Amino acid sequence: MEDMIRTVKVKLDVPDGRYDDLHQTKDQFLYCANTTAAWAWRHPDEHCVTSKQQAENALYDRLRDETALTANVVQKGIRRAIEATKSGVARLKKGETTSQPQFDAWSVVYDKRSATFHRDHVSLSTVNGRVECEYVLPDDPEETPIGEYLLNEEYEFRMSTLQYDRSSEAFYLHARMRRTTDKHEQSTTASNAEHRTVLGVDLNVDGSLAVTSTGAFIGNADEINHRRREFEKTRGSMQQTGTRSAHLSIQSMDDREHRWIQDELHRASNQILDEARDHGCTHVAFENLTDIRDRMAGAKRFHAWAFRRLYEYVEYKAELLGVEVEQVSPAYTSQRCSKCGFTHETNRGSKHQFTCQKCEYELNADYNASKNIARKLLKRLHSEQKSSDGGAPCQYALKSGTLTLNGGFTATVDSTAEGESTDKPTTSVVGY
């Protein structure tokens, strides 16, 4: 079916006092695009870089440090410059003259990761948190593009741009609306296309950095902490840790240490996505990362920074795989028994050991938590799904197979070959 996209321009009612947040977001977005263009454009001395992945690997961390933009907006700036570089290279090939792309038009690119599009308002990620803007709708939108596409449930929001009109000092969303498949097609493809499998990820300040619901123990938080302490010792700047932002103290780490930690986080993100791919996951679930210090004993600004960075790496790499990354509330994920559902604070016996006081199920505490995290997202997806198309399968990925919300278990072919004593698939999951 043809991919029909219509662009609809709608005026935004930006709250008083938030104009500057949008202007600064634009400035920093253009900075990302221009920095990338300057890096990628190497004509005539060398070939220009036209790989988004290569550009992201080279520039993402630096631009995240240099701007207050969220991960996805930085990424959109990089990608916009690479698209323009590609067009430039195509023109050069045709023998036309062209030069390094420059970005100065007032424009910020948003997609559903950096904006939440509703039929009556949009929530935009900015340098200063989210800004909620109502649409300014005409009195009688019926016959207008707004009525025909923006308000029409048969169209969904795609990558859109925020623009600004200087003469009227007004902000506009140029919403790109794509027609969704018709009802018949939706119902016949739902069981395949909408099949959902969730990978849960639990993050830790010691032991393994990340533990997945498939039983993968990824990264070494202790080693990261050690590296960080060594760094702080040599700098003798411990007294400043509490007052300076992690952002600054991370930046002040010498390049070698900084690179090592970033590499470690990159490696961990790749392993998480390997798990997701190997288990056919459509979604990856993390705990909500805000207020992580309040929640986790021993967590410092540094950990909050590292977790956010890891999450962002997973998020932008997941996009290339078509995998969604979501956050869920961390409430009770460490106290709930992933086998019987019994939830109590005494369930957690020791630091990394979980023992259910009701069914006596024992397993690694972080592994238990990761399964609960997966289940939380699954529940959310399931409830969203019930309201839309009603019955596509939802499941979460475990070490030995997948589990649906009502307890149905599908073992993977080689599950019998796996031998972790605390999680024998056929006993632990059937009694769910």
Ligand SMILES: [Zn+2]
């Ligand atoms: Zn239990």
